[in-house]
Amino acid sequence: MDTGVLVVGAGPTGLTLTNELRVAGVPAVLVDKLPRRSELSRAGGVQSRTLTALDQRGLLEPLLATGNYPTSAGHFAGIGFSPANTAHRLPWRSVPQVEIEGFFERHLAAHGVHVRRDHELTGLGQDTDGVTATFANGAVVRARYLVAADGAHSVVRSLLGAGFPGRPGTSTVIAADVRLSGAGEPMSHTWTDDGYWVALYPLGTDARGRPLRRLVLGGPDAPARDVPVTEDEIRGGLKEVFGSAVELLELRYGRRITNAARQAERYRHGRVFLAGDAAHVHLPLGAQGMNTGMQDALNLGWKLGAAVHGWAPAGLLDTYHAERHPVGAAVLRNVQAQSLLMDWAGTRDPDVVATRELFVALAELPEVQRHLGDLLSGMAIRYEMPGIEAHPSIGRPAPDLRLGEVRLHELLRPGRGVLLDPDDAFAEVAGRRPDRVDRAGVGAATEPLLVRPDGYVCWAGDPDELEPALARWFGEPRG
Ligand SMILES: Cc1cc2nc3c(=O)[nH]c(=O)nc-3n(C[C@H](O)[C@H](O)[C@H](O)COP(=O)(O)OP(=O)(O)OC[C@H]3O[C@@H](n4cnc5c(N)ncnc54)[C@H](O)[C@@H]3O)c2cc1C
Incomplete structure (x- = not known):
């Protein structure tokens, strides 16, 4: 193998994923067909959930130090919210996509990871051990896994013959x-x-x-x-x-x-994974395209890291599709609703006009603003996972609890899981996987929680369920 993971496409999805692999200590190669980074103006903002994830890698402050990026309460179909009704710890920030891409590229380069440019993927094959990619410039790369972060017109998706159902653009x-x-x-x-x-x-x-x-x-x-x-x-x-x-x-x-709206039927095809615009396309409303792609990458990165390191439990890689496909589908649905309310087609259809009028009135209600603000912030995402009926925190982003001198999100920076153990009750259980899970017993005024490297709670509540949860997400202890 030339590398652990070949990432095709150095947009926000591929850059985020490559950084996650770097944090996980996995060899990765990032390629892009363009000779230099695109300076095109595209997405204009970063959601609270993505900002939180950047904070969990220690990248938020350095990113915000690169410019003056105002906060915003956001909007739905151009109907604005009041900041008082959509309070998230890290409110939506107006950071242009080019700035995000430049920041990640510089950050990766500082760690010795450079985008291989002028690498246009043209061929792809996979076998039981790995993936072989061929490029227009004659290069060949062999990797254990490949991630298609090559955008809306993904060549990888075409070469796989992957289903990409949905609606073609009508205008x-x-x-x-x-x-x-x-x-x-x-x-x-x-x-x-x-x-x-x-x-x-x-x-x-x-x-x-x-x-x-x-x-x-x-x-x-x-x-x-x-x-x-x-x-x-x-x-x-x-x-x-x-x-x-x-x-x-x-x-x-x-x-x-x-107004094309499509989503890949399957995000996993053997050793190849689709992420970002390669997996879902829709109207650019609310910077959801870029943020959904970056969050796909955050979900997939540590799982691929586990697979390459050899401790991934059975089925872990399949949870990428199981968790992220419903999120992408929900984004497509809210974008459809927004395009109707915006009267995208300019019909001035009285039914559409009446619906918008009613919606504008409803959107005055703080409860409605909170609901829509949560939807567009990424903070309402809850992954379907074992135990979600048993405890309200399971499947949700972990809160940024203060634990003495540090915050929980700071403890996630090394890219390992974190077990909050305020009463020092689980030292022995947590100690079985020291390379994958850190235990924090520091005077936390909280209940015990197990948090995955991507910042989602995967266990809380029943002590008897802790070891099964550790095995499900972090594999068996090494013999
Ligand atoms: C004009 C415009 C305006 C937009 N405005 C918004 C907005 O306001 N809000 C919003 O949310 N979203 C917006 N978007 C969408 C947003 O830009 C995308 O959702 C986001 O870029 C997706 O990131 P990505 O990394 O998945 O894909 P991309 O950013 O498309 O990156 C894919 C990368 O793959 C590379 N690549 C492609 N094919 C190959 C190949 N065969 N081999 C190697 N490399 C390859 C490309 O060069 C590119 O660098 C806009 C998009 C456009 C075009």
Whole structure:
């Protein structure tokens, strides 16, 4: 074998995964077909759950130190929330995807892991021992496992013949990063009766402190996806919607996006795993694409680490699909609801208009804002796992408990499991897997919890269930 895991694609998913493998001490190779990192403007924000995961690796503070990234309470279909109703310890942050990618690439390089660029995967085979990948430049890499983080048009997915059912794109709109004059509210949606519409979202500021916006512009007879976006076209659309009240000052970047919505039937194909946009595509609403991909990677990384190190219990790798496929499906559903409420097609159908009116009124309720805020923060994710009926914490992200001088999330930084053992009752049980689970007995005012390396609680409550849970997630002790 050349390496433990071959990661194809150095977008946010592949970079996050490679870092998880590095933390797990697993040899990994990260390849990308592009000669250099993309500078395209894409996702604009990081959810609370992803920020929490970055904190659990000690990366949050260094990332936030690289720029001025405002917090936001978020929105659903452009209907904003009040920060008071969506309080998470780490609120949503407006960090552009290019900054995330640059940060991870520099962080990996500082640890001696470099993206192999100009490596376009063109061929793939697998056998009982591993995977063989071939590249357009003639390179061949043999690995125990391969992760396809190669984006929405995944070549790996095509080579596998993997099912990718869903809805094809039925229309396009323009997504552009712009500076505008006269636009008023930082977040707004405006429609005309003849099928034009504009949605505006804040995008921070440019280097001179001038406000930038993400503009989404829809209209009748929209061109196909690959037709370049022009300034005149944007000016024309703005005029249709706002008359002369809003003017385009600068177009920094623009392209067309479609409302295609698809999800891979299976995330695992033998030794090959699909993650990120290679596994799910949908309209870019609320930075869910990038965050879902990064969280796929966090779920998969430590499991692949366990497999390469040889202690993965039977079925551990299959829990990746079991846990992440429902999360991806739920994202697709909430995006469908958002696109309806946004009247994506610009129909001005009275039924849609009435539904949005009602929804806007409902979204004034703090309970509704909390529910939607949890949905879009990633904090409401609960993985189906043994014991979830027995204890409300099982399957959920672990709280960031203070344990004397340290926080629980800091204890997760080495990438091992953590057993919180406030009464020192489980020292012997925990000590059976010292390479995989750390025990924290430090005066915690908490009940005992077992937390996986990805920050999810996998045991709490019944002491008799602790050893089975350790065996299920961390394998048998070494003889
Ligand atoms: C214009 C635009 C705007 C967007 N806006 C938002 C937004 O506002 N909010 C949001 O949530 N999401 C948005 N997205 C989506 C978001 O960017 C994606 O969800 C995110 O990039 C997915 O990350 P990924 O790592 O899975 O895939 P990608 O970021 O697509 O990375 C895949 C990588 O694989 C490489 N690759 C592809 N094929 C091969 C191959 N054969 N061999 C080797 N390497 C290969 C590519 O070069 C690329 O670097 C937007 C996307 C676009 C295009």
